Amino acid sequence: MHDYDRENEQSLLAAAALGSLDPADLAALEQLLNTSPTARAELQQLRETVALLPYAAAPATPPAHVRARLMERIAADQAQRAPVARPASSRRTGWLAPAMVTILAVMVLFLGGLTVSLQGQVATLAETNQQLAAAVNDLRQAVATNEAQQAQLAAQLTRSEQQIARLNEQLAHERLLVSFVSAPGVATRELRPTKANLAARGEMYMYPGESQAVVVFSGLPPLQADRVYRFWLSDGVQRIAAGTFQVDAAGLATLIVNAPREVNAFTEVMVTVEPATDAASGEVEVILTGTL
Numbered sequence: 001m002h003d004y005d006r007e008n009e010q011s012l013l014a015a016a017a018l019g020s021l022d023p024a025d026l027a028a029l030e031q032l033l034n035t036s037p038t039a040r041a042e043l044q045q046l047r048e049t050v051a052l053l054p055y056a057a058a059p060a061t062p063p064a065h066v067r068a069r070l071m072e073r074i075a076a077d078q079a080q081r082a083p084v085a086r087p088a089s090s091r092r093t094g095w096l097a098p099a100m101v102t103i104l105a106v107m108v109l110f111l112g113g114l115t116v117s118l119q120g121q122v123a124t125l126a127e128t129n130q131q132l133a134a135a136v137n138d139l140r141q142a143v144a145t146n147e148a149q150q151a152q153l154a155a156q157l158t159r160s161e162q163q164i165a166r167l168n169e170q171l172a173h174e175r176l177l178v179s180f181v182s183a184p185g186v187a188t189r190e191l192r193p194t195k196a197n198l199a200a201r202g203e204m205y206m207y208p209g210e211s212q213a214v215v216v217f218s219g220l221p222p223l224q225a226d227r228v229y230r231f232w233l234s235d236g237v238q239r240i241a242a243g244t245f246q247v248d249a250a251g252l253a254t255l256i257v258n259a260p261r262e263v264n265a266f267t268e269v270m271v272t273v274e275p276a277t278d279a280a281s282g283e284v285e286v287i288l289t290g291t292l
Helices: 003-018 023-035 037-055 064-081 088-093 096-182
Strands: 187-193 201-206 212-218 227-234 239-245 253-258 268-275 285-291
Touching: 003 023, 003 037, 023 037, 037 096, 096 212, 096 253, 187 268, 201 285, 227 253, 239 253
Parallel strands: none
Antiparallel strands: 187 201, 187 285, 201 212, 212 253, 227 239, 227 268, 268 285
C-alpha cells in the first residue's frame, strides 16, 4: 500500500472513531473494513481510546476569543491546502491524523502511569488487609483467653459460694445446738445401748411443748456406705422416723429432730441401724433406747 493510501486510511479510521464521517466517507469506511482485518482491529482500538478521552482531563470551556482565533487559523489552513488535488474524504479527514496520533500518545502515557499508580495502591491495600487480618486474629485469641479466664473465675466463685453456704449452714447448726444445750429450762433425756459390749450413748435436749429437739451421740461405730443410723419417736401406738445420721471417725454425731408435734407427747425414743435405701437389703437392729 502507498504512503498516500496509508495516510488516507488512518485519517478515515480516526474520523470514524471520532464519529465525524459524512455518508460518502461511511461508504469508503465500510469497503475498507470489509477488505482489511487490520483496519477493523485499528478501528476497534481507536474507539476504545476515544471512549477513555473524557477521563483524561477535567472538562474546561475555552474563552470566546481563543475559540475565534482557532477557527480563523483552521480556515486559513484550509485555504492554503485548497489547490492540492486530493480525494474529498482526504480533504475532510486528513487533518485529524496528526492530532489523533498526539492524543493517542498522551493517552498511552496517561493510562500507563495510572496503571502503575493503581498497582501500587492495590499492593498497599493488600498489605493493609494482611495487617488487619493479623490484628483481628490476635484480638480473637485475646477474647478467647479472656473468656476462658472468666469461666475459670466463675467456677471458682461458684465453689466459694458453695463453701460459704456450707459454712453458714454449719454455723447455724452449731448455734442451734448451743442454744439447746446451754439454754435454761432445757430437759435432758439419756439414750442407753441395748448391748452391754457397746460403749455408746445419746443425750437428748428438748423443751416441753416444743416440736424440735437436739440429740448428741458418742461412741457409735462408723457404718458402711450402704447403712445409716435412724432416729425414731414412739407414743406407744406408732413409731415415727425423725431423721438419719452418720458418725465421724471418733463416733460422734449430732441430730436435730423435727417432730410432727411436741416432743414431750412421745414416750420413747430409739436408734436403729438400717439399710440406707429401701431397695437395699439387710436387717434392722435397735442399738440405743430412751424414755421421755
